[in-house]
Amino acid sequence: MSSPNLRGKKILLATESWGPVNGVSRTTKSLVEYLLCNGADLTLVAPVFQGKQSSPSELRLPGCPLPYNPDLTVVYPFHLEHIFNTFTPDLVYLASPASLGFQMLLQIRQLRNPPPVVLNFQTDLSAYAEIMLPGPLDRFGVWLLGTVQGFLFRTESVRRIFYPCRDIRGYLEGVGAPVDRLVRLGRGVDTGLFCPSRRDEEFRKMIAPNGEIVLITVCRIAPEKGFEFLARVAERLVDEKVAFKLVIVGGNRNPTVEEKVQRLFDGVRDRVVFTGFLTGDALSRAYASADLFLHCSVTETFGLVVLEAMASGVPVIARDQGGPSDVIQHGLTGYLVPPRDLERFVRLIREVTGDRTLLAELAGAARRYADDTTWEKINCRAATHMAEVLSQIDQESQVPRQVARPGMVGTFIEQLRLMLAVGFVYFMWLISVVPLIVHGNRFLPRAWQALQGQFQGTRPLRS
Incomplete structure (x- = not known):
């Protein structure tokens, strides 16, 4: 697949997450490496992360780490005034726009000659x-x-507005995003790092010394990741006398959050192994050494971990909501289960792990699916759209305009809408960030209660 020509093009890439171990960071890192390898002149803007110093081509902005997830920083309102005064990019790329991305879009609206923008909608903030x-x-x-x-x-x-799955497209259409700018992109996977050959029998013996089946889940330890559901799955498997070990890979720099998650598994702690954060070879070994991947989150716009498990030759059972619904081929690479159907989820685990022929067929199909979803292909598609946008801008610049574009939004209605959008940034700080700063971890019990209500069916999730 030939690479689009972005050599020498000045690209300003702004991301809400640059450094933490999460899907947005990994996706953006892969794209950054691809653009640099293809000669783009890249400048990166991101929130401060763990006090890291900025490189000459990287601008870190101050903000407030979220107590329930200190890896994520909400950029302070309006620290962007000087960016477009000192740098004139050919194109702006916004990765998972939130606090930083919203503010950048607000500023772009006021420029006399605004650069074209490509954004990747990777995080469903409304969920x-x-x-x-x-x-x-x-x-x-x-x-x-x-x-x-x-x-x-x-x-x-x-x-261009990249989106990862059908659910997100529906959401974007619902809020009024222009349909003709929506492009499904998805994510890729490193099929060299994540592959069946990483399976380690010694690791399996350490985890499951008595030959138990090995179940695995990989995600950030957080209230919204479906651990209430997963704990009930583990309890039901114990009640049904299934010999298993559950490996939970992930962590959270807030110890209170990790403690709350681990306490959910108190009744089955002899069956559960918490490994903490794993990366690189250690992560790929954990994936490939498992028999079955369990995905219990219902807030994922894509679910990169699902694709990594499939690349590792590990079939997936997932709750049928969000991104995994578009990744998993039901009955071929794994199974999708209605989000609240605990009985069916447990029954499928028993059926799949109890039939080695079926398990092998699912594993082979999962790997074949992943082979066609490499980062090289995904990043090339993204870069191709960037190049097409720049080509369109070049063509438009050759067409004379009868009326010059004003430097500021001129009409009263547009000014009012702009003021409302600016007010929104401060409003969200007032109702979400400021209370988190003041109350810290006391916010967490409310989140756990909300999640329990969702599991019990007392508070339906937005579809």
């Missing part, structure tokens, strides 16, 4: 707002977030 905010503030927060996203995404400079 998080629905879980984290108490009612009725949750419904108001979801509505307000969708209103502002629709307003910002309709900015004339936004030429």
Whole structure:
């Protein structure tokens, strides 16, 4: 596959997450490496992470780490005034726009000659707002977030909006994002790192010394990742006398969050192994040494870990909501289960792990699917769209305009909408970030109660 020509093009890439171990960081890192290898002149803007110093081509902005997930930093309002005064990019790429991305879009709207924008919608903030905010503030927060996203995404400079799955496309259409700018992109996987050959029998013996089946889940330890459901799955497997070990890979730099998750498994602790964060060879070994991957989160827009498990030759059973619904081929590479159907989830685990022929067939199909979803192909598609946008801008610049584009939004209505969007940034700080700063970890019990309500069916998830 030939690479698009971006050599020498000045690209300003802004990301909400650069450094932590999560799907957004890994996806963005892969794209950055691809663009640099193909000669792009890249400048990166991101929140400060663990006090890391910025390189000459990297600008770190101050912000507030979230107590329930210190790896994520919400950029302080309006620290971007000087960026476009000192740097004129050919194109702006926004990875998973939130606090930083929203503010950048607001500033771009006011430029006389704004650069074209490509954004990648990787995080469904409204799903998080629905879980984290108490009612009725949750419904108001979801509505307000969708209103502002629709307003910002309709900015004339936004030429492409990448989305990862059908659910997210439906959401974007619902908030008013222009349909003709939506492009499904997805994510890729490193099929060299994640592959069946990484299976380690000694590791399996250490985890499951009595030959138990090995189940695995990989994700950040956080309230919204489905651990309430997973703990009930483990309890039911114990009740049904299934010989298994459950490996949970992931962590959280807030020890209170990790403790709450681990306490969910108190009744089955002899069956559960918490490894903490794993990366590189250690992570690939853990994947490939398992028999079955369990995905219990219902907030994933894609679910990169699902693809990594499949590349490792490990079939997946997942709750049928969000990104995994588009990745897993039901009955071929794994199984999708209605989000609240605990009985069916447990029954499929027993059926798949009890039939070695079926397990091998699923594993082979999963690997074949992953072979066609490499980072090289995904990043080439993203870069191709960037090159197409730049080509369109070049063509448009050759067409004379009868009326010059104003430097500031001129109409009263547009000014009012802009003021509302600016106010939204401060409002979200007021209702979400500031309370987290003041109350810290006391916020967490409310989130856990909300999640338990979702599992029990008392508070339906937004589809």
